[in-house]
Amino acid sequence: xxxxxxxxxxxxxxxxxxAHRLKPxxxxxxxxxxxxxxxxGTGIYTLTGVGAERAGPAVILAFAIAGAVCACAALAxxxxxxxxxxxxxxxxxxxxxxxxxxxxxxxxxxxLEYSLACSTVAVGWSGYLVGWLSAVGVHLPAVILNGPHxxxxxxxxxxxxSLGIAGMLMAGTRESATFNIFLVVIKLVALAxxxxxxxxxxxxxxLHPFMPYGFASHVExxxxxxxxxxxxxxxxxxxxFDAVATSAEEARNPGRDLTIGIIGSMALCTIIYVLVAIxxxxxxxxxxxxxxxxxxxxxxxxxxxxFASWAIAGAALVALPSVILVMMYGQSRIFFVMARDGLxxxxxxxxxxxxxxxxxxxxxxxxxxxxxxxFFRLDEIAELANAxxxxxxxxxxxxxxxxxxxxxxxxxxxxxxxPYVVGTAAILGCVYLLFSLPEKTLVRFAIWNLIGLAAYFAxxxxxxxxxxxxxxRV
Numbered sequence: 001x002x003x004x005x006x007x008x009x010x011x012x013x014x015x016x017x018x019a020h021r022l023k024p025x026x027x028x029x030x031x032x033x034x035x036x037x038x039x040x041g042t043g044i045y046t047l048t049g050v051g052a053e054r055a056g057p058a059v060i061l062a063f064a065i066a067g068a069v070c071a072c073a074a075l076a077x078x079x080x081x082x083x084x085x086x087x088x089x090x091x092x093x094x095x096x097x098x099x100x101x102x103x104x105x106x107x108x109x110x111x112l113e114y115s116l117a118c119s120t121v122a123v124g125w126s127g128y129l130v131g132w133l134s135a136v137g138v139h140l141p142a143v144i145l146n147g148p149h150x151x152x153x154x155x156x157x158x159x160x161x162s163l164g165i166a167g168m169l170m171a172g173t174r175e176s177a178t179f180n181i182f183l184v185v186i187k188l189v190a191l192a193x194x195x196x197x198x199x200x201x202x203x204x205x206x207l208h209p210f211m212p213y214g215f216a217s218h219v220e221x222x223x224x225x226x227x228x229x230x231x232x233x234x235x236x237x238x239x240x241f242d243a244v245a246t247s248a249e250e251a252r253n254p255g256r257d258l259t260i261g262i263i264g265s266m267a268l269c270t271i272i273y274v275l276v277a278i279x280x281x282x283x284x285x286x287x288x289x290x291x292x293x294x295x296x297x298x299x300x301x302x303x304x305x306x307f308a309s310w311a312i313a314g315a316a317l318v319a320l321p322s323v324i325l326v327m328m329y330g331q332s333r334i335f336f337v338m339a340r341d342g343l344x345x346x347x348x349x350x351x352x353x354x355x356x357x358x359x360x361x362x363x364x365x366x367x368x369x370x371x372x373x374x375f376f377r378l379d380e381i382a383e384l385a386n387a388x389x390x391x392x393x394x395x396x397x398x399x400x401x402x403x404x405x406x407x408x409x410x411x412x413x414x415x416x417x418x419p420y421v422v423g424t425a426a427i428l429g430c431v432y433l434l435f436s437l438p439e440k441t442l443v444r445f446a447i448w449n450l451i452g453l454a455a456y457f458a459x460x461x462x463x464x465x466x467x468x469x470x471x472x473r474v
Contacts, residue, residue: 005100035265038326053290055230062230069429085254088337108452113388114331122373158373166366183322190315202282343460397426
């Protein structure tokens with residue numbers, strides 16, 4: 001595989017020098033909270049409405065399909081994360097299995113995933129802030145609540161929350177992860193309260209017709225419709241578990257903690273999503289739900305629970321930043337590892353002596369996230385983020401199967417059941433979801449990767465530390 005660049009030995013992946021090594025400060029409760037904090041967020045609080053607009057009541061099926069694909073990917077991640085307990089997740093696995101060039105493509109896609117995921121949640125948070133303040137009679141000017149696409153100048157609340165979270169991460173990883181546990185508890189209590197209030201109003205008539213736009217993704221009335229079109233965007237709601245894999249180098253007991261963190265967070269969140277989606281769709285017509293930027297709060301207002309609606313919207317304001325925190329954490333670690341490998345300027349891989357976290361790269365990530373959140377629409381950001389994630393999941397499924405053939409003797413703390421069935425299902429499911437995204441999203445994603453490849457061949461390939469070692473040996 002020389003034409004795909006050098007392959008990083010698995011043993012080498014675990015031995016960075018002291019100046020560029022992250023501190024192991026996280027235990028399994030932190031990792032489960034990181035997973036739940038990333039997974040349960042804007043997907044269920046805001047994209048439920050977007051999915052309902054695309055698939056009708058069948059958005060419930062869309063959640064199930066996206067969750068099944070993610071479950072297969074999660075099993076593959078759990079096996080690889082415990083084999084290669086180093087920061088970088090899919091980027092590092094690809095580097096150790098398929099070579100540097102493909103690793104760059106995956107890493108570049110992960111940069112897109114995490115940064116745009118942060119921006120999506122920041123925009124969703126801004127929508128909830130507007131609704132929450134309006135309920136108490138405070139109305140902010142539209143010019144600071146929307147980007148140029150909606151006649152405004154900038155989405156200022158989204159910018160402020162993005163920069164605030166970046167500052168928190170720069171203060172230290174363990175401190176941020178501990179605070180995240182508090183935010184996750186608030187989030188879960190709020191969703192449990194929503195289900196308890198909405199389920200009694202369940203009306204089976206709201207589920208008919210169940211699949212008004214059909215199953216396959218297609219363009220109808222100028223919009224992308226169908227169950228798979230909805231699955232391709234609500235997929236965003238599930239994939240936070242890969243941020244747990246990104247934290248591998250900072251786990252105290254990677255073999256045990258990573259398995260619990262990845263599998264535990266996915267199982268818990270799938271149950272939560274199914275319950276909330278059924279409660280929301282059963283409580284009111286999907287046509288109304290699909291028009292709201294704060295669908296869960298809308299359901300409760302419609303059912304005559306104004307205080308509960310206000311309180312749950314307030315809980316979303318408190319809890320949604322946990323998603324930004326975890327995703328921005330993952331983004332900074334991808335930047336960090338790529339810089340440590342020499343593919344990006346190595347100065348970005350410096351860690352703070354006081355906190356053990358990469359301060360410079362975290363600050364840079366925060367500025368980029370804030371800029372995107374301030375000027376772009378939520379649905380377009382989420383779709384483009386999903387494209388990056390799907391590429392990463394495809395790579396992880398392939399890496400797991402290749403290593404089963406190439407290195408069957410390597411100790412695996414967690415062994416994925418039926419690896420070739422699970423890996424193939426993850427790859428085929430992700431490919432189908434990828435091509436269910438709107439055509440303009442795929443074009444933008446292709447342009448992003450062409451820019452990335454140009455940067456790799458102009459800078460990364462010649463500055464790669466592993467490439468230099470190989471050249472010296474030759």
